[in-house]
Amino acid sequence: MPPLHSWLLRAAAAALALQCALAGAADFRDPVDQPFVVWPNIPVVRASDLGDYDGDRKVFADLHAGKGDPATVLAALQAVDTLQAHHERTALAQLGRTLNTQLIGELDRQARRINTRAPKLRFEFAGITPEELQRASAADAKALDALKAKAGQVALVAYVTYTRLEGALVQATATLVKLGSGASQSFTVTAPAPTLADVLARDIFDYFQGTRFPQHRNPQAAWEWLMAAPGHADQLVSRDTAQRYCQSQDAALPTAAELETAEASGFYGGGVALRSGGVYHIQSGLYDTTQALADKVRANHIATVPNGYYYCIRRQAGATAAATPKTAKARR
Numbered sequence: 001m002p003p004l005h006s007w008l009l010r011a012a013a014a015a016l017a018l019q020c021a022l023a024g025a026a027d028f029r030d031p032v033d034q035p036f037v038v039w040p041n042i043p044v045v046r047a048s049d050l051g052d053y054d055g056d057r058k059v060f061a062d063l064h065a066g067k068g069d070p071a072t073v074l075a076a077l078q079a080v081d082t083l084q085a086h087h088e089r090t091a092l093a094q095l096g097r098t099l100n101t102q103l104i105g106e107l108d109r110q111a112r113r114i115n116t117r118a119p120k121l122r123f124e125f126a127g128i129t130p131e132e133l134q135r136a137s138a139a140d141a142k143a144l145d146a147l148k149a150k151a152g153q154v155a156l157v158a159y160v161t162y163t164r165l166e167g168a169l170v171q172a173t174a175t176l177v178k179l180g181s182g183a184s185q186s187f188t189v190t191a192p193a194p195t196l197a198d199v200l201a202r203d204i205f206d207y208f209q210g211t212r213f214p215q216h217r218n219p220q221a222a223w224e225w226l227m228a229a230p231g232h233a234d235q236l237v238s239r240d241t242a243q244r245y246c247q248s249q250d251a252a253l254p255t256a257a258e259l260e261t262a263e264a265s266g267f268y269g270g271g272v273a274l275r276s277g278g279v280y281h282i283q284s285g286l287y288d289t290t291q292a293l294a295d296k297v298r299a300n301h302i303a304t305v306p307n308g309y310y311y312c313i314r315r316q317a318g319a320t321a322a323a324t325p326k327t328a329k330a331r332r
Contacts (some may be wrong), residue, residue, distance in 0.1 A: 028178070028185045029120070029208055036155040036208075038176075040123040042100045047163040099160060099197055103174070106201030110209075120208035124153060154179060160200075168192045174200055218270030219261055225272055226251055226312040237310065239303040242281045246312035254313040255283050256297045262311075263289075272311050281310040 104123050111119040157179065162172035173188040187207070191199040228237075229245045239253075246252050254262070259282055265271025274280065280287045285300040286308050300307070 026181070026183070027212075028176075028183055029212065032212070035118060035120050035122050037124045037153055038121050038156045038158060039154045040100075040104065042103065042174075043159040044099050045159065045161045047161050099162075099172075102197035103160075103201050106197050107205055110201060110205040114209065116209070121156070121204070162196075165190065168194075170196050172196055172200055174204060176204075216265070216269045218265060220258070220265065220270060222316045223258070224251075224314040224316075225262060226314060228310050228312075232310075236279075236306040236308060237281075238306050239281050239300050239308065241306070242308070242310035242312075246310070249312055249314065251312035251314035253281050253283050254311060256287055258313055259287050259311070260293075260296075275309070279308045281308040
């Protein structure tokens, strides 16, 4: 029979197909004050070895370039294959159990570090023998009822995939799956093998235990930002050119205050991203991102010289332009 984690993951996939629409808007960490019971058997799956792949590509590239003796390289590759097979038999068979237990131990250590008695993730070992960890669970008729009883107490299951990079570096992705909804959350880290569990546990712990901030509110919801004309992308243009294009879109150049607020909101928060060292056209002149806040705005004395980038802003009917803040007075 398939391992218990395979059975649980199939159940999660079925739940996802049925409840995706209902679970889509929920935060994965909800309910806020409720801990999650996690099945302690965490499968660890080895993915493609990118470090070995890069090395093999170099060997064959050297062969094509005439830099390597084919017979010598073949013997070396055979020796490597033998060594790899040996390590997989003797070491990789236990790697899953090692990372499994280390990850749980590191999560417990993080809980002790902040002195909490109610960590959000709790691993349920009740009724589970050590032999059941990292081993295919029995699912015959005799054990099926017990297996279902265990699964009924579990809220989350997890699995880890990893690949070795150059040297001792390992990249690993831990994925947590909610059995009730099929929703998932993944965490990817890159770290030396001895510290991999520590780094991965810290990432997961911070996500579940950290302060949950309310969602950012767009302070410019009544305004619509437009990018520069397609033909002006990544080009300096004159103030007159920027104004003409904005007017063609029923928009205008922003004020300094509007551009400052948009920059603070950020590209993913309803604002815009300004390039480092960029100068942008605004209604009162030029906005220079390299300057301190009080000196960002300066006069633009020649409106026909290509000396700035730009965004346009389209305001809803009745909305007025934001006033230039006192800290951003135009310099003469």
